[in-house]
Amino acid sequence: MAENHEIYDVTIIGGGPIGLFTAFYCGMRELKTKVIEFLPRLGGKVSLFFPEKIIRDIGGIPGIAGKQLIEQLKEQAATFDPDIVLNQRVAGFERLSDGTIVLTGSKGEKHYTRTVILACGMGTLEVNEFDSEDATRYAGKNLHYGVEKLDAFKGKRVVISGGGDTAVDWANELEPIAASVTVVHRREEFGGMESSVTKMKRSAVRVLTPYRLEQLRGDEERIQSVTVCHTVSGQREDLEVDELIINHGFKIDLGPMKEWGLEIEEGRVKADRHMRTNLPGVFVAGDAAFYESKLRLIAGGFTEGPTAVNSAKAYVDPKAENMAMYSTHHKKLVHK
Ligand SMILES: Cc1cc2nc3c(=O)[nH]c(=O)nc-3n(C[C@H](O)[C@H](O)[C@H](O)COP(=O)(O)OP(=O)(O)OC[C@H]3O[C@@H](n4cnc5c(N)ncnc54)[C@H](O)[C@@H]3O)c2cc1C
Missing domain, CATH: 3.50.50.60 (FAD/NAD(P)-binding domain)
Structure with a gap:
């Protein structure tokens, strides 16, 4: 297998709704981004379990079918052209002497990255x-x-x-x-x-x-x-x-990620208020995150994703502003 040593600023593990919105916000922060998803399609639990159901608890959207929400999130994520890898389960984690993180797919594929955002829900989902x-x-x-x-x-x-x-x-x-x-x-x-x-x-x-x-x-x-x-x-x-x-029902499992040294509680990864985990350069958002008062709602993950991205940005560039320019003023978006 030809190895691609290109180093990404952020690699998002999980292409569910939160991984997709997080990928969009990475673009807002001009971070070179890759999303890796285990399933053959994007959308996480929404695509798997309720594509036809109407979601009514996202602010400003009175009602939207799950599959339509995912289509819109895919379109939004594509704004800044992140690389998307499907059909791959991230299994291994290693840190090189220069701080670069190397993620390994279950078939041995290597991904080089400065930071990681875990948007992996409670792990890979496989139906019984x-x-x-x-x-x-x-x-x-x-x-x-x-x-x-x-x-x-x-x-x-x-x-x-x-x-x-x-x-x-x-x-x-x-x-x-x-x-x-x-x-x-x-x-x-x-x-x-x-x-x-x-x-x-x-x-x-x-x-x-x-x-x-x-x-x-x-x-x-x-x-x-x-x-x-x-x-x-x-x-x-x-x-x-x-x-x-x-x-x-289904099996849900963080699998080999449990061996990475992450602090895990109730099957999820502990986060501080900056969505930092205990591992430097590794952040978390969405259902994967554990903290007091965490709401397992899509709307909650839509805030955690940008928070995690801002933390990742500060990690790769400590002098950077602490948040992106508003999308209404963002220089890459105003002429769209
Ligand atoms: C039946 C049902 C109805 C719901 N209704 C609502 C609702 O009305 N409103 C609402 O706000 N929320 C609802 N939810 C909750 C909502 O679905 C979740 O909060 C949301 O899907 C979380 O998104 P996520 O991206 O964090 O995780 P997920 O949707 O779980 O996506 C995580 C993705 O990561 C991938 N992944 C995991 N591990 C790896 C790995 N090692 N390598 C690569 N990929 C990996 C998984 O395959 C998955 O696609 C509902 C949930 C269910 C089950």
Whole structure:
């Protein structure tokens, strides 16, 4: 592999909403920036879990679909052309004698940088897949681990396996457009907001509890029916299905980053009020950050990102101003 020894001012780990806005603000501070994202696409939890949901708690935006917010953040981040690397999990951290930080991807790729901003949420997210060979065969056909486009389920017989807030939300959103929706959950109680659970139970959604998904049946291409099993009586039922959605949670893990010497609390990285971590030149923003009164909201991360960038700027250039010029006056933006 040809090595690229170019040194960046800032390398942001994580291309979720906060990583993207942080990349924009790095441009405001004229910092040469790279974003590294483990998943094949940008947007973090918003793209993974709620692209179609309307977000209503960002100041000045009464309501915006998750995917639209990510599109706008991508456009905003692109203002200053940061380099973006997808499909790479940052694993290693080392500091050279001149202070340069070398990050290593899990396949050995090297990234040279003066500072690092952790915008990695609580780590890499991997869905818990249904453990069967058949599940692997049907994944991406009519077995789904997420709902990207509601329209794809229009007029279909949908079975959802899972009982967390996301499963409940999908059931409620699909019920008006699908031919039928059946939710199969191994416990009597559901996660999620009480009002959403009540709405689901009062709707035409068929709720099967305590049942677990046992077997998938179909041809080479598609699942045609599933067998569900009552967890107490063992009674089985076959359900015909056009689309199966599995929402059995996900694994989230900081992985090798836990070995870097960062102070970690409740799975997140401790930050001071400048968003500095205990490692010199390493800053944190968004869900990755831990401090008293931290709000795990997108709006909160939109302040932490610029704070982390200003700290990174001071680290690479101690004489620099302590914040960027307002965007309304910024010399690179006024003529846009
Ligand atoms: C169902 C649900 C609904 C929500 N609704 C709202 C809402 O209405 N309003 C609101 O404000 N917030 C909401 N949130 C919270 C919001 O999603 C988070 O606060 C937000 O996504 C945090 O953004 P982030 O960029 O800090 O982290 P994330 O979105 O978690 O993104 C982190 C990114 O870093 C990547 N990454 C992690 N480790 C590595 C590594 N080692 N190398 C490379 N990449 C890595 C991950 O793959 C991920 O893409 C909701 C969350 C959920 C789950």
